[in-house]
Amino acid sequence: MAKSIDVSDVNIYYGDFKAVEGVNMTIKAKAVTAFIGPSGCGKSTFLRTLNRMHEVIPGARVEGKITVSGQDLYDPAVDPVEVRRMVGMVFQRPNPFPTMSIYDNVLAGNKLNAKRMKKAEADEIVEKSLRGANLWNEVKDRLGKPGMGLSGGQQQRLCIARAIAVEPQVLLMDEPCSALDPISTAAIEDLIHELKDRYTIVIVTHNMQQAARVSDDTGFFNLKAAGQPGHLVEFNPTKKMFTNPDSESTEAYISGRFG
């Protein structure tokens, strides 16, 4: 049930400050789309507009149109809570709920919404999600233990399991590997490859190799100058982006000659 996302003429503001301007792109279903760019260029901000998470910050607002398979996310009749059920998110820092066990963390999306389910059904969701996140074998004997007791990489995979347990159609990942070691990063990249069959995945990363390894399409964001809004410089298939980019600044950034 993966869905594509169409973005047209999106401007994002924090109060009076315009953070991102004029973004147009089409994010394909069942594919991985990566956003790269220097810090502060608005990739994370843009990512958060895709499930209306940026509204959590006071004063943030969006102009333009973002549609997920034809439905406008910013239509006044749309409930942001429903949007977030459809578009899941994994954050930069692993954030399992400290009061919950591993089992309850995976079921958090259902339990917090007071969804009633039978024990067998819950067990099934937990196992499926943890297997989906490549974590089942490591934690199956200690599902009752607190989620905070896992290592950083395991916690991040627990957060991915939690996000896919509610069966979203799109999965957003905001620098999911930036706090992890290379082995955990490899585990999560493998996972992204597997998840691609079922979900539309959008990932923000500072790691160019990671973007090249995992993504099908890449978007490069940049700032014109400090204090200016960020904008989308180029959006192309990853292969083209890393071999023969349209824009010179993309090439400069990718090859490390940025400035």
Place this chain on the structure above:
Amino acid sequence: MTTFDTIESERLYSGRLPAYAPYLVLLIAFAASGLLALLLGWGIVPFVIVGGLIAVVGMPAWSAVVENRRAATDRLVTSVIWAAFAVTLVPLVWLIWVVISKGVPAIDLSFLTHDMVQRLDPATGKLVAGGGLEHALIGTLLVTLGAVVISVPIGLFTAIYLVEYGKRNRIAKVVTFLVDVMTGIPSIVAGLFGLALFTLIFGVGTRMGIMGSIALSLLMIPTVVRSGEEMMRLVPDDLREASYALGVPKWRTIVKVVIPTALGGIVTGIMLAISRVIGETAPLLVAVGAAEAVNSNLFSGRMMTLPVFIMTQYSTATPQGYARAWGGALILIVIVMVLNLAARIISKIFAPKTGR
């Protein structure tokens, strides 16, 4: 190959005092002070003060001779901190000791199960007071319970508003300011407020336990708001975002993520607020008055409470009265201690688990 000359300032090794040095200094200091006390006929207070001073001066002095300057400074600060700690402990231990030593003889089963109503003693044929604080114990527990029931919801909802909804807006600032002002309300004013409120509604001469509950809740609310606010602010925004990103509405996020994560601290704050108001005398005297008999109805008539019981017994200026006052004081302290212990246990149970 060159050889390294060790110059004075580069030496890594300096003299070290043995680990038992502080105990030795204490022993010598108090021995010296004791000798002086014997010779000059001092009492216990000058003996302790002089002994402490010798120790605080002697420890860094010895260190300065054997060790280096930095170690001596360290020893000086350490000694001063220990001395300050000891000074702080003195009134606490003293108070508990006095209350226990004077209170324990007064307490027996009949003290806990009788009120102060005068009854005819069949053996002597005279009128004798019941000689217990059952009525005050019941009164204090009921009035405080009433205060908790009123102030905890108001305080917690205010805290939730301040943290989750009123992020730095004008109402939140005004509320925070008013809560700060409320913290400073003299307790007797709270009592007068309870009295005035009920006098206006039910007429002059109204006396009910609930008036005291309202007066006490006025004193409790600021503490509950403050501690609740602080604790909920400590909950990382990451957790709120994680919950929102799962499609959980804001109110459920607050109820199921923010409050459980902060619950240990919130409960501790409530318990501390209770401990603070349970010994209040003035507002209860003004609003609830005093009584001789058990009254377990919060909504009708005067009630006795422990602080007022202590006060009235003390003011009788009889040996029995003093004994009962001390007994009441001990019971009050025991209740506060039990509450504090309960708070610790509860916050331990609800504290987020690290699993390590």
